[in-house]
Amino acid sequence: MTRTADLCFANRLMIGAMAIACILLVFFQLTDFRTGTIASKLFASTMFVAIALQSGAFRSKYGRTILVALIFSWFGDLFLLGTTQKYFLAGLASFLLGHIAYVVAFSVRGLNARWSASALLPVTLTSILVSVWLAPHLPDSMVIPVRAYTFVISLMVVTAFGAKGAGGPFFIPMGATLFYFSDLSVAAGQFLEPAFPNYVWGLPFYYTGQLLLALSVLHSKN
Numbered sequence: 001m002t003r004t005a006d007l008c009f010a011n012r013l014m015i016g017a018m019a020i021a022c023i024l025l026v027f028f029q030l031t032d033f034r035t036g037t038i039a040s041k042l043f044a045s046t047m048f049v050a051i052a053l054q055s056g057a058f059r060s061k062y063g064r065t066i067l068v069a070l071i072f073s074w075f076g077d078l079f080l081l082g083t084t085q086k087y088f089l090a091g092l093a094s095f096l097l098g099h100i101a102y103v104v105a106f107s108v109r110g111l112n113a114r115w116s117a118s119a120l121l122p123v124t125l126t127s128i129l130v131s132v133w134l135a136p137h138l139p140d141s142m143v144i145p146v147r148a149y150t151f152v153i154s155l156m157v158v159t160a161f162g163a164k165g166a167g168g169p170f171f172i173p174m175g176a177t178l179f180y181f182s183d184l185s186v187a188a189g190q191f192l193e194p195a196f197p198n199y200v201w202g203l204p205f206y207y208t209g210q211l212l213l214a215l216s217v218l219h220s221k222n
Contacts, residue, residue: 010054018047022207026200038081044207045077052214063217065105072098096149099156106163115165119158127154137191153180169219171212178209
């Protein structure tokens with residue numbers, strides 16, 4: 001068996017483990033099993049960092065920057081396990097830094113201006129709608145942090161499409177878009193009281209998005 005095959009086999013094992021952990025995470029949250037929630041969430045998040053490492057993140061500047069973004073996301077997941085606004089803000093800050101790292105990574109890989117411009121309008125309109133939707137439910141102390149976060153994650157999606165236009169894999173915009181929409185479920189859970197638990201779809205979106213971004217380092221040479 002070649003080293004490439006070993007890498008693929010190891011990734012398949014970790015992807016399977018992450019998928020199982022994500023399913024368990026949803027189940028534990030539905031059943032309000034706190035210990036299971038903490039363990040399954042941190043395990044699943046550790047897997048996307050491990051997958052990036054196994055995929056050769058250290059072999060390119062793009063891969064190293066993606067790894068930084070994933071590590072910030074890992075800490076974001078850790079902080080969001082807290083139950084106070086202080087922990088939520090810490091998680092928001094960690095994910096904000098993670099999205100900035102993604103923007104840097106996509107820029108390092110190369111951006112196609114036409115693809116970025118094409119994504120700008122729909123992403124901007126979506127973010128405006130999201131901001132209008134959330135506005136009545138935000139406490140005054142959260143208005144600026146949420147607006148800053150919305151701007152940065154929107155920029156992340158726009159640059160992800162730019163990276164695809166410059167020859168990047170489809171994993172990049174697909175992962176970024178799934179991440180963007182997963183954050184809607186987090187916002188709904190934090191600031192609204194939805195009748196349906198949005199994390200049932202938000203968590204699979206989140207982990208699939210992070211997985212695709214972690215695997216995108218396989219296709220990078222710079």
